[in-house]
Every structure is written in structure tokens, then in C-alpha cells.
Amino acid sequence: MSSYSIKDLEHLSGIKAHTIRIWEQRYNLVEPKRTDTNIRYYDDADLKLILNVSLLNNNGFKISKIAKMSAEEMRDKIIALTEGAMAYEDQIYALTVCMIEIDEEGFDRILSINTRSIGFDETMLSVIYPFLSKIGVLWQIGAISPAQEHFISNLIRQKLIVAIDRYVYQGGGKKFMLFLPEGELHEISLLFAAYLIKREGHKVIYLGQSTPQEDLLEVYKFHQPDYLITVLTTSPEVEFVEKYLCELSRTFPKSTIIVSGYQVIRGEVEVPENVMIMNKIEEVKFYLQEDRKVINKN
Numbered sequence: 001m002s003s004y005s006i007k008d009l010e011h012l013s014g015i016k017a018h019t020i021r022i023w024e025q026r027y028n029l030v031e032p033k034r035t036d037t038n039i040r041y042y043d044d045a046d047l048k049l050i051l052n053v054s055l056l057n058n059n060g061f062k063i064s065k066i067a068k069m070s071a072e073e074m075r076d077k078i079i080a081l082t083e084g085a086m087a088y089e090d091q092i093y094a095l096t097v098c099m100i101e102i103d104e105e106g107f108d109r110i111l112s113i114n115t116r117s118i119g120f121d122e123t124m125l126s127v128i129y130p131f132l133s134k135i136g137v138l139w140q141i142g143a144i145s146p147a148q149e150h151f152i153s154n155l156i157r158q159k160l161i162v163a164i165d166r167y168v169y170q171g172g173g174k175k176f177m178l179f180l181p182e183g184e185l186h187e188i189s190l191l192f193a194a195y196l197i198k199r200e201g202h203k204v205i206y207l208g209q210s211t212p213q214e215d216l217l218e219v220y221k222f223h224q225p226d227y228l229i230t231v232l233t234t235s236p237e238v239e240f241v242e243k244y245l246c247e248l249s250r251t252f253p254k255s256t257i258i259v260s261g262y263q264v265i266r267g268e269v270e271v272p273e274n275v276m277i278m279n280k281i282e283e284v285k286f287y288l289q290e291d292r293k294v295i296n297k298n
Helices: 006-013 017-027 044-058 071-082 088-101 104-140 146-165 188-199 213-223 238-251 281-297
Strands: 175-181 203-211 227-231 256-260 275-277
Touching: 006 017, 006 044, 044 071, 044 088, 071 088, 071 104, 088 104, 088 146, 104 146, 104 188, 104 281, 146 188, 175 188, 175 213, 188 203, 188 227, 188 281, 203 213, 213 238, 227 281, 238 256, 238 275, 256 281
Parallel strands: 175 203, 175 227, 227 256, 256 275
Antiparallel strands: none
């Protein structure tokens, strides 16, 4: 069971702490718990309630009406909303509730509706990535458990693998080898890049998480890819990033190395000539479009 301060609720729901306190007093909407030292805190059920209240309130329900709803009534209203058109922010709140409740069916419903209405790409860029940023905040403040984070990450990973499998390489195009360095396990961005590249008709050699350098070299010798793509989120440590990228450049001088992730965009990193930094790995989509224009022109 996680615990949250009123500031945590404000940050995660968009409702000002002052407003939450007024709702507590006027409508008895939520009742904070207290520690042995009399410090106020909120639990998972309180966070879920505030997120649902925020979603309903953003969609035209008055707080006086929301406060009178039973848990079942509120759930029915939320389900009805998630089955229709909702603002991206509201969908992110709904996904956060799905994560807290370990609700796979709710998560699938929201993603399926979005994929049908705006497409898989836009769902990833406008809903899933902002949602993952919110998860990052929750993780930093210790507001979610490893089980909740793994649950939601694996669901997104499954969706990406299914999307990738829709495309079968037909020959031609460029060769892209995708990998994460040793110790790096956050592969959702890498999987999304694999999806974008494969959809464009290029060959993808996907090595995935925590790839040892010797394995990378062995596969490289066999396939001789035009591009290497990696994402540095936590590994290597920031002080070793430049050294790591220089090693990649020396080891694979004939390939263009595309790199993204927090460890390279958090500060100024000097890179060799054949290394390209992308602020967001999804920018590979636009790079592929420009590359196709050059190929077609020639």
C-alpha cells in the first residue's frame, strides 16, 4: 500500500491541494489518514478516487453530483467515458487508475478505442508516452510498487510486439540493429523504434535488453547493418556516456549510430561524427521519412 501527500495528489490529478481540502470539508469526498506523528497522508484508494473525480469533473460533472455517487455509479460513468472520446489528459488519468487497480481489461479497452480512432502511432505518442512520464514521477516519489510498474510496462510491451509482428520484411531497404547496452532494461522506446522502422519496409535486427558488447560485435559482423540504434536511460552511468559512445563509434565506424535516452539528452554530450543524438527516439519516424525522400530522389 502506497502513501501520498496532498501535493502528490495535486501533481498526479491536476486538482489544486487547496481545492482538494475544500472538497474534503464541504463534501466529505475523501478523508486523509494520519501517521503516528499526526502527519496527513492518502492511500491508493484515495488516489484512485481523486483521479476519477478529476476525470468526471473535466468532462462536465459537477462536484456536488460526483460527491453523491456510489462507487458503482462512479465506475459506470468512468467506463462510459473511456468508451467515448476523451481528452488525452483524461485518458492518462484513466490509465493511471488501471495501473493502480492492476486492471488489464480497462487498460486494453482504452488502448483499443484509441488505436481504432487515432491509430497506433498517435496512441503511443499522445497517450502512452505521456502516461509513461507520469509513471516515472510516481516511481521517483515511491508512489507505485515494482509490481504495478512491471504490470503496466509488460502490457505496453505486449502491444508493441503485436504491432511489430504485423509487418513482414519483404527485402530491400536498410538494415537497422537495435539494442540496449549492458544493464539497460527499459526497452519500450526501442520496441517503438523497431515498429516504426519495420513498418517502413526496412530490416530490423532486434537484440533487446542488456546486450553484451561481444554479442553486439558478433551479430554486427554477420549482418553489417547500416544503422545501430540504442537508448540510454540508466546505463551506462552519465560520466561514462561519452566514453561508451566513442567505443561504439570506433567499433562500428561504417555505420550511423542513433542514440537517445535520458543519459544523453540531460546534458551536453560530445559525440563522434558517425553518432547522431535524437532527443526522443520516436523522432526516428521523421528521420526515416526524410531518408526515403533522399532515396526516391536519387
